[in-house]
Amino acid sequence: MPSLKTTRDNFSKAAIQALRDRAGNLCSQPSCQSPTIGADQSTTDGVTLIGVAAHIKAASPGGPRYDPHQSQAERGSVKNGIWLCSNCATLVDKSGGANFSVTTLNQWKFDAEKNSSDQLLFRNSRIRPDWLHRIHYAQYINVPRLSTILNIADSMKNLGLDSTKGFRGLGMQIAPVSGHLEASIATSSIKAIPIHDLMPPSDEIIGETISFDQRCYTKNGVDAGTTVAPSLLANFDPNKSPHFYFKISKIKIIFPYDPAWVTTSTAYCDFRSGSASFAGLGVVKRIDIKENQVFVSPVIVALPRNEFMQSWYGSR
Incomplete structure (x- = not known):
């Protein structure tokens, strides 16, 4: 009998970089939006990173929102990822991810990436009337x-x-x-x-x-x-x-x-x-x-x- 798969379909370094950049280095949770990277004051050239490339559908069986119909490539792709701070990444996976659906996370991701794009397009125009x-x-x-x-x-x-x-x-x-x-x-x-x-x-x-x-x-x-x-x-x-x-x-x-x-x-x-x-x-x-x-x-x-x-x- 073949053994159950135990390995994770993790993101590549390129996918992690893309998720972070597309979210503008901010947490994609709409009520958080915390910066996820900053200078490490204990060094002259280091940074502190508290962001996580989180899987929308789990990387392995038994994980939050796991989809057995996904291929390995799909599971580790940018499309299946969302950039979150470490606190929010932990939160969305609590209780097996029951409180945060795939639809919800995809909406967070869409809004966060649109916001980062808008910041470039309209950064000097968005004001308080x-x-x-x-x-x-x-x-x-x-x-x-x-x-x-x-x-x-x-x-x-x-x-x-x-x-x-x-x-x-x-x-x-x-x-x-x-x-x-x-x-x-x-x-x-x-x-x-x-x-x-x-x-x-x-x-x-x-x-x-x-x-x-x-x-x-x-x-x-x-x-x-x-x-x-x-x-x-x-x-x-x-x-x-x-x-x-x-x-x-x-x-x-x-x-x-x-x-x-x-x-x-x-x-x-x-x-x-x-x-x-x-x-x-x-x-x-x-x-x-x-x-x-x-x-x-x-x-x-x-x-x-x-x-x-x-x-x-x-x-x-």
Whole structure:
């Protein structure tokens, strides 16, 4: 009877180097992102490395997420690896890897490598918009997406927000919910790229968080409490789907939105007004080069506090 395989399909030195470089020498765990290499102060030319090229699917039978259908070459390839700090590498393999799926680790890897690429492409453009600390009225807040960005999903549940209904039916409860979100945004470290800095558009900007602050045109806005067919939210129709837009040269920047996350009756009026001055953050979702269109999912649309509003609201 042939013996069970006991050797590991380890990474080559070249594969380890590639995984480390593609992650930008940072841990790929999204809530960690710790540097994994630095100078060894006890020497004049040495370094301290705390990074690990970890297997997504285990290197040998019985290991976390082992896949018997992989070939030896696949098991030791860059595709099957993720760069992590030593702590996170240990964490993902605890309990046989049951808490961290192959899908999760692949998403971490994709996001980490995209981030390292973006740092080269947009390193001087990603800034904190100066209006974020002076929000006095948020007209639209995409709570599910923002809760993920700010890691405040639990506090949103405690405030009684039902993500299936949005702000509808909250009544006076909208004030503490929106106030909590505005405060979380104001004190956060969110950074974004001004949309003008990403023109002309290319596929590299998909997934980027962008900021804008200008006059917009509104279309297909609805009354407070009115629901919109899910098909119009999932499949954009310029003649029926709620959206706002503006142009940069010949490029049309389009923001489809779900009215359930419009905050107040007054805000609904803003989205039906034909045009309004909006400032906000969004995530680039799709680019249509042929039609000169960029589609952005809005995260927050708000009015920054100006000098008049500053005197009205005070220094808070």
